[in-house]
Amino acid sequence: MMLNARSDYRPDPHLYLQLGELIALTGGACFAEQMLRLVQDQVSIDGLEISEWTLDAPQLTDSRVEVLGRAGVHARQVGSRAPQPLLQSIERMHDPLLIEFKAPDGSNPRNLRRAHQCHLVSCSGSKRWVISAYRLPSERRFSLAELSQLKSLSSTLLPLVEHHGQLLGHDGAEVIGQALDxxxxxxxxxxxxxxxxxxxxxxxxxxxxxxxxxxxxxxxxxxxxxxxxxxxxxxxxxxxxxxxxxxxxxxxxxxxxxxx
The missing domain is CATH 1.10.10.10 (Winged helix-like DNA-binding domain superfamily/Winged helix DNA-binding domain)
Structure with missing residues (x-):
């Protein structure tokens, strides 16, 4: 599911304080945890993962995924963080996307590998930055209002994810944080x-x-x-x-x- 950028969402004052904390933690080990807290105060989620994708241009047939942070329930628990529909959408994108996957009907509430998923994606050239939000299958799927809120947040959060990745100075290995020089x-x-x-x-x-x-x-x-x-x-x-x-x-x- 994809939404355009229009939204009637209005942030509350507390959001700005949380955003200040998140900015202060950019490039640090607690960045993902703070982002999870910020998002949870706006939309009920059980965890998230942030990652950077590098596509194999010009064919875009392959990708390298580097995890920049995790908090709560995340992709390692719910299965592959690069399901084929997500990869295909990311390959074709030219503008920021919001992509939703709901847990299959009848899934076991204790089976984390069937969680509801919402992926916020931005792009620049062959680079993609992804915020993946997860909700346990025992909970209801994301509503249109919640997806709209997440889309609104993405315009602020995704540039921070890109900057976070730059500060980490990752070299292809999975990394969670790095202190200042x-x-x-x-x-x-x-x-x-x-x-x-x-x-x-x-x-x-x-x-x-x-x-x-x-x-x-x-x-x-x-x-x-x-x-x-x-x-x-x-x-x-x-x-x-x-x-x-x-x-x-x-x-x-x-x-x-x-x-x-």
Missing amino acids: DAEVGRLQQVFGRRLLQASVKLSAREQEVCVGLLGGCTVPELAQRLNVKNSSVETYLKRAAAKLGVSGRNGLTKWMTAG
């Missing part, structure tokens, strides 16, 4: 320092290192190795910093950062 970390440190001054909050040097590292896309184990401390120490520094900032956890830290 040294120059980007330096800029992030400066911005974080200004936010602390604005909020009149003082953090220890180690607390600041942990916050900047997490904001830059590092995982707790990666930070622990970099700082030569235990994972539990990194989590303790985060908790102390979060308490001083009046937030909770990594997501609260991101929200505090983007709110400024």
Whole structure:
């Protein structure tokens, strides 16, 4: 099923805050998780996968699919992420598409391989960027209103997926996230320092290192190795910093950062 770009959908104010968080996480390990949360607040879905396709031009008879992130139920659980009808639609496309596949009638509600699927696709040359949304077969199929909402969101989310893939610097392997480089970390440190001054909050040097590292896309184990401390120490520094900032956890830290 394909829809045109026209829609009467109007986002709520909370969407803009979530979008700010998603932008802040572009190129990071939590990008797909944040996108899932953003979409779930607009349309009920159980999971998503984002991917980049490179078609074999000019014949477009083959494709290479690189997964850029997963959250919740995803293609690995529901079967092939490149069913033949999807590949054929992607090969022929010239404009952004929305493609729906419903779970077959009588499918087992516990069988994830029969989930309802909605694929949002953008294109540029031989490149395709895909957001695949999944809903368990025990739930109803996507309504026209929900498909319209997803189509409206795609105009904002698909360019971010393209940028996310560029920041990952993938090399053909399946990747989920990547931390910022040294120059980007330096800029992030400066911005974080200004936010602390604005909020009149003082953090220890180690607390600041942990916050900047997490904001830059590092995982707790990666930070622990970099700082030569235990994972539990990194989590303790985060908790102390979060308490001083009046937030909770990594997501609260991101929200505090983007709110400024």
